[in-house]
Amino acid sequence: MVVPTDTIWQWLSEVPDPEIPVLSLTDLGVIRGVTWDDETLVVTVTPTYTGCPATAIINLDIEKKLRSCGIEDLRLEQQLSPAWTTDWLTDEGREKLRGYGIAPPVQTTRDTATDSNRVTRLLSGRDPVVPCPQCASRNTTKVSQFGSTPCKSAYRCQDCLEPFDYFKCH
């Protein structure tokens, strides 16, 4: 059964990310390709972080979803390059994150890449301003570089005092 790839993309947009279920896999930008190789559907997936424990679950969820939609001949391929960055998050995905209480990345990786001398930047003590996803205050501080998952860091709002996760720019 050869289904139009548009329909496959639609199905994949209904698969939630296992760690941040408010995002779909297409919001996250990890699906790199959907093609038919003869009678076999080939879905190309890129990992977010090399050690992200969700990667295996993502593959499993894709397979489960597509099989439940009647796809029998299926192959998943991993593609490393170009490397996934938070720039691949869709605008819709960013809004969903904010609504869920996670601050989306405030920079693009191109902004951070131009800071070629990392030590100088570090010594300047300038972290980007991350607005609070609850009250939108810009008066926030970083608590820790890593939060509840490898893709997030921990912040605290100095105005509403709520702690929150920041989807780090990576």
Added chain:
Amino acid sequence: MSAAKKLVADEVLFDWLLRRGDTVLVVGHRVSEWCGHSPVLEEDIALANIALDLIGQARLWLSYAGEVEGKGRGENELAYLRDAWDFRNLLIAEQPNGDFGKTLMRQLFIDAHQVSLLSALASSKDPRIAEIAVKSLKEANYHFDRSADLVIRLGDGTPESHKRMQDALDDLWSFTGEMFIGDAVDKVMASAGYAPLPEKLKAAWQDMVHTVMDEATLIIPDSGFAHTGGTTGRHSEHLGHILADMQFLQRAYPGVTW
């Protein structure tokens, strides 16, 4: 790829890939030993996440190594079914965690090495090496930021934290030289444009490390002595103990899956 097109013999490439994969695997395992033992919850989470990144990078290198070797060994067989003398990691990766400060100092040295090495590997003529490097470099940069920040805070902190960081620096310094001593494998990799000579990475590494140590008010030892042997399989006594823990499950229950 036809045999005539190969710029680097499989055995050489395999050995070099093991050096990359084993270093991040072993230090990743070391860092994971902190899980549940860190001084504060945020650091516990951070260390566990860094360990995950490092082990993730090890999977990419070791998978490639297994394909190059062509004997049917994958990432799991290479990680869990080799003995200490077959490991090619830098000696610094296997050094014990010590206190929190010593773990951070070890991580700073390794992160700075990763940043300088992976930056160079991003333009490797071997496309697979280049894509693994680009993927891993983003993580290494982020790790370096954290290590540098904490080394500065603790070095330039209380008398107690300063003393511990200086002790850690003195203890570990002689394990840093090995990062910049190349051998025949490195020469072949460099002449093919696959990887930089280790000696070429030293300036960038020193730039990063010296700036951090100055800011942290820590004094780098004068000694240029370097412990070597890790990249050719001669290890300190610590590696066997790591493997006993890390490989237990696959040794006791061969082929087990869940």
